[in-house]
Amino acid sequence: MAPRSQRLDPILQIKQRQQDEVAQQVAAREAAQAEQQARLDALQRYAAEYTQQPIQGATINPALLANRVAFQSKLQQAVQQQVQVVSRTREATELERAKLMLASRETHVLEKLAASYRTEESRAADKRAQKELDDIAGRRVRAALGAEGEAR
Secondary structure, three states: OOOHHHHHHHHHHHHHHHHHHHHHHHHHHHHHHHHHHHHHHHHHHHHHHHHHOOOOOOOOOHHHHHHHHHHHHHHHHHHHHHHHHHHHHHHHHHHHHHHHHHHHHHHHHHHHHHHHHHHHHHHHHHHHHHHHHHHHHHHHHHHHHHHHHHHO
16 A cells, blocks of 8 residues: 555645646736726726816807717716726635635645655654664674574
8 A cells, every 4th residue: 555645645736736727717817807907097097088188169069068978977987887897806816816825725734744644654664774773783693692602
């Protein structure tokens, strides 16, 4: 039967693979969050520029003014929607980070357990080797004493 540390290796490999997959998902979520944040920033800049832009001409046609007000309203709605999208992507990113922390913790626990088993196995092997050396030395001493006793 394989030592306990070796029996943990396949489980540890699976956990490491899962951790890598979660890390990739975190990276993808962070990229999506950054993209959505960039869209929000661009939209906010455009809305600010449009609001500050002076209206062309001294007299304003009421229809043009109504169109401008309606467009500004839609622009503000778009900004609010994008704020919500950014908020949802941020929450999703935080959820993935939490999953990564959990996966990392599980992997770390298994690595520590495997290291503990390896240390235990190494100590047991050292003990066996020392016992064998002691047995060999004991046999040599008995053989030497036996040869001395026969020589007398």
